[in-house]
Amino acid sequence: MKRVTTGLCAAALTAMGAAGTAQADSDEPILITMNNWTSQNVLAYVTGDLLAKLGYEVEYVPSDTQLQFQAIADGDMHFQVEVWEGSMLNAFEKAKATGGLVDMGDHDAVTREDWWVPAYMVEKCPGLPDWKALDRCAELFATAETSPKGRFVGPPADWGKHYSERIESLGMNFEEVPVGQAATLWAELQAAYDREEGVVLFNWTPNFIEAKFDGVFVEFPEYEAACLSDPAWGINKEMLYDCGAPASGWLKKAAWAGVEEDFPKAWELFGKMNFTNAQIAAAAAMVDVEGISPEEAAQKWIGENEAVWSAWLPK
Amino acid sequence: MSVRSAGLEEGKPVPSPAVPIAVGVALLVVVLAIFNPAWSDRWPESWEIPLAAWTTSAFQWLANDLSFGLFTFRNLTRGIAWLLDRPFDLVEGVLFRGFRGLGLGPIPWLALSLALGIAGYRLGGTRLAMLAALGVAYLAIFGVWKDSMRTLSLVAVTVPLAALVGIGLGVLATRKARAEKILQFLFDIMQATPHLAYLGPVAAFFGFGSVPGMIATAIFAMPPMARCTILGIRTVPDSVLEAGVMAGCSPRQLLWRVQLPAAKRTLLVGVNQVIMQTLAMAVIASLIGASGLGHKLLFSLQQLQLGKAIESGVAIVIMAIVLDRLSQAWAKFTPNHLEEEKVWWQRHRALLSVIGTVIVVSLLSMALPFLAKLPKSLTITTAPFWDGGIRWMSKNLFDYLEFLRDDFTLHVLIPLRNFFLWLPWPALAGFVGILAWRIGGTKPMLISLGLLLFILVTGFWVPAMMTLYLTSLAAVICMGLGVPIGIWSARSPSASKVILTICDTLQTFPSFIYLIPVIMLFRVGDLASLVAIIGYAMVPAIRYTNLGLSRVPPSVVEAARASGTAKRQMLFKVKLPMAMPEIMLGLNQTIVLALSMTAITALIGSRDLGQQILKALPDLDTGRGLLAGLCIAAIGLIASQMIESWVKQRKKQLGLSG
Numbered sequence: 001m002k003r004v005t006t007g008l009c010a011a012a013l014t015a016m017g018a019a020g021t022a023q024a025d026s027d028e029p030i031l032i033t034m035n036n037w038t039s040q041n042v043l044a045y046v047t048g049d050l051l052a053k054l055g056y057e058v059e060y061v062p063s064d065t066q067l068q069f070q071a072i073a074d075g076d077m078h079f080q081v082e083v084w085e086g087s088m089l090n091a092f093e094k095a096k097a098t099g100g101l102v103d104m105g106d107h108d109a110v111t112r113e114d115w116w117v118p119a120y121m122v123e124k125c126p127g128l129p130d131w132k133a134l135d136r137c138a139e140l141f142a143t144a145e146t147s148p149k150g151r152f153v154g155p156p157a158d159w160g161k162h163y164s165e166r167i168e169s170l171g172m173n174f175e176e177v178p179v180g181q182a183a184t185l186w187a188e189l190q191a192a193y194d195r196e197e198g199v200v201l202f203n204w205t206p207n208f209i210e211a212k213f214d215g216v217f218v219e220f221p222e223y224e225a226a227c228l229s230d231p232a233w234g235i236n237k238e239m240l241y242d243c244g245a246p247a248s249g250w251l252k253k254a255a256w257a258g259v260e261e262d263f264p265k266a267w268e269l270f271g272k273m274n275f276t277n278a279q280i281a282a283a284a285a286m287v288d289v290e291g292i293s294p295e296e297a298a299q300k301w302i303g304e305n306e307a308v309w310s311a312w313l314p315k
Numbered sequence: 316m317s318v319r320s321a322g323l324e325e326g327k328p329v330p331s332p333a334v335p336i337a338v339g340v341a342l343l344v345v346v347l348a349i350f351n352p353a354w355s356d357r358w359p360e361s362w363e364i365p366l367a368a369w370t371t372s373a374f375q376w377l378a379n380d381l382s383f384g385l386f387t388f389r390n391l392t393r394g395i396a397w398l399l400d401r402p403f404d405l406v407e408g409v410l411f412r413g414f415r416g417l418g419l420g421p422i423p424w425l426a427l428s429l430a431l432g433i434a435g436y437r438l439g440g441t442r443l444a445m446l447a448a449l450g451v452a453y454l455a456i457f458g459v460w461k462d463s464m465r466t467l468s469l470v471a472v473t474v475p476l477a478a479l480v481g482i483g484l485g486v487l488a489t490r491k492a493r494a495e496k497i498l499q500f501l502f503d504i505m506q507a508t509p510h511l512a513y514l515g516p517v518a519a520f521f522g523f524g525s526v527p528g529m530i531a532t533a534i535f536a537m538p539p540m541a542r543c544t545i546l547g548i549r550t551v552p553d554s555v556l557e558a559g560v561m562a563g564c565s566p567r568q569l570l571w572r573v574q575l576p577a578a579k580r581t582l583l584v585g586v587n588q589v590i591m592q593t594l595a596m597a598v599i600a601s602l603i604g605a606s607g608l609g610h611k612l613l614f615s616l617q618q619l620q621l622g623k624a625i626e627s628g629v630a631i632v633i634m635a636i637v638l639d640r641l642s643q644a645w646a647k648f649t650p651n652h653l654e655e656e657k658v659w660w661q662r663h664r665a666l667l668s669v670i671g672t673v674i675v676v677s678l679l680s681m682a683l684p685f686l687a688k689l690p691k692s693l694t695i696t697t698a699p700f701w702d703g704g705i706r707w708m709s710k711n712l713f714d715y716l717e718f719l720r721d722d723f724t725l726h727v728l729i730p731l732r733n734f735f736l737w738l739p740w741p742a743l744a745g746f747v748g749i750l751a752w753r754i755g756g757t758k759p760m761l762i763s764l765g766l767l768l769f770i771l772v773t774g775f776w777v778p779a780m781m782t783l784y785l786t787s788l789a790a791v792i793c794m795g796l797g798v799p800i801g802i803w804s805a806r807s808p809s810a811s812k813v814i815l816t817i818c819d820t821l822q823t824f825p826s827f828i829y830l831i832p833v834i835m836l837f838r839v840g841d842l843a844s845l846v847a848i849i850g851y852a853m854v855p856a857i858r859y860t861n862l863g864l865s866r867v868p869p870s871v872v873e874a875a876r877a878s879g880t881a882k883r884q885m886l887f888k889v890k891l892p893m894a895m896p897e898i899m900l901g902l903n904q905t906i907v908l909a910l911s912m913t914a915i916t917a918l919i920g921s922r923d924l925g926q927q928i929l930k931a932l933p934d935l936d937t938g939r940g941l942l943a944g945l946c947i948a949a950i951g952l953i954a955s956q957m958i959e960s961w962v963k964q965r966k967k968q969l970g971l972s973g
Contacts, residue, residue: 062610
């Protein structure tokens, strides 16, 4: 049986207990945050299914990626399985500072967010993925509005990426055109990909995009912390941001502080859960490539990876 | 204007405002260009009032710190949310969750389909019955059942809530003149504010999830109900009231026993409006956590699964059509009073057969589970078709649109945008002030200038200019295309049928979906936003033109024909001038829709007020989002009050009644 949101009442709980699952330490439902990308959804359902094995009742709450942290700190939601360094750092830190939200540790999986080009552009512009080659080929990426400069389709302006500064700092012949939301990036990519046109845009990994489109991240001067704090660092001696993003950012879990007291077994599980890049990509691919629903993908993953998740369950 | 040649006016002709305005503004611009003081270029920051920051702090204080001693404001809002969650839980249980404790499953799809079919038959006959039953069956067969039922739960709780609040406020307005003034003013602002701007304040107080989504939807959908209530009570004939008073009704009895029942039809029109607004809000409410078709649609868009997004969109449209037709039929439905003499089961046979059907189908579905829930293998999907279609379009049409993307962008959009950004604020204020004064006199002038001042002091001038640039260009293009289409549809009944159906679909279809194909064809930028805005905002231009032309009194047309008017003259010298007031109301609606669409095209990427609203949401910057929304409303109100006073005068001159 699929379980999306479960309004289980006591009778059903006892029935589940009889079916051989552990007894929960609370009747209240655990609220799991649901975002709008595939891997997060599959992992959220995996978490929910594991909680059900512990006897908990689970509800899934759709939420915005930035607003969710305040909601978790307030106890309106209880657990987020994917916290991204690149795009969520600020909102996460802000909520953590209030004491309501707790950092539940890192996954083994690493994340990367940076400029990205489709594979066919590597043939059209020899030298890619090096950023200097990209700069030389700027005209391949130009549009009427940016010509003669190349156009970089950037992330929403509030994601705090400083790409315009990077362009200036590295003296690149490019102009950033920010989108309003991620879906716009993929629409641009799909349209350009179908016609094999020049496009360089913001992308990240792990992401469902990898399963659909072939391409590479542009290699900028390697990231060091000093690049963001010391102008003298790097190629441009007077400006910050003359480097790429970290090639391996963290991916964390976050929970409401009250979980420890209200749902102690769940708290233990949250602390131990740990996914790798390969597991996340495979989970997303079940949905984006095979076309099954996120709930079904979660069940399939649980069926195939008992050795992995059984180690996470509290004894 | 060749209006005067119609020779139909009774009052004084309106003096053409064009010349003095042009002279005045030209002078102002020349003076400013010569002296170019810094304050005219940009409104100085020191003259700004940090209203946005204040509002945000006020919301934070309310949400986190305000306490009434025994309980906090937060307890209060959460308490309200909890209370609203009760009926919601119940409806969700009936429609898609079931009651496991009682061993009851959710209502089988076939039972709901037949139940609405029976309701349709009772209210409007066979055709409506077929429409309702097949509409519901579609949702099951196309595999969107569960999400549709989530959305239907939202509708089922929101509509009564919004209707009750609306009726209450409407009744209040008919009792107290001052209350009416304040309420009408509030409703004007609310209806001119884009839906997106409602989300921030609601999220600040009520948090996330389906209940806050429902609250935002109810607030958005309520004003038409209140307006219909006011109208309904006002139009109860005096004779009916007299009869009530003579029969010795107390004021309370008069309201409940006479006024409200007599106004039933108008009230039901209001309910119909509320239903449509609720569905229009379905996608936007999912941004603060309402689940259902809207959430599914946004999720699919994020994954670039256009086909699935379109399927969800179509499901919303179908639900809207079924509920619209049913509620319209209900508004027109006259119960047969002869039936009251029959025994009760004869009077209630429709209700009884609904109950019977639900029980029978539920029992049957125990043996035949596909009656309750269609297995995936029996559902149909059209997603690959839509996906393929859109990608084919983007591949093959892209090259033909080169001239638009390049030439139009370079030679029209960019210069126009630069012009609006360059325009010193005193010049624009002068233009608007003089125009408002020429059209309506001192009062509209003062209101317009006050609204402009609001935009200036809140510090949203630059994004407001970006909004003005896109919406005014969109409005011009909408009228340029929409009026001829409206004329065409007024001439030929067969064309009119097709055109009006397309208009209906365009307006109910969630506008989010237009964004993706538009981006694929026009790339991220103002052109893509412009095209999406035009697609959404052109409908009223067509509709009101059609309406205005078909309302020209036949006697006038006859008189003109008798005096030997040629076909062409008939259109340009008689019909169009007579229809002009309606067409201008169409322009007004077009402007309002274009403004609210800019909040959605912000998702493409823009630098206007819409973007401010969109960005304020994740930052919990309630004040910024709300004020940016009010600035959009201010632009809309400047336009509508000028248009309305023009229309009023014009109608008087043409001898048309209000």
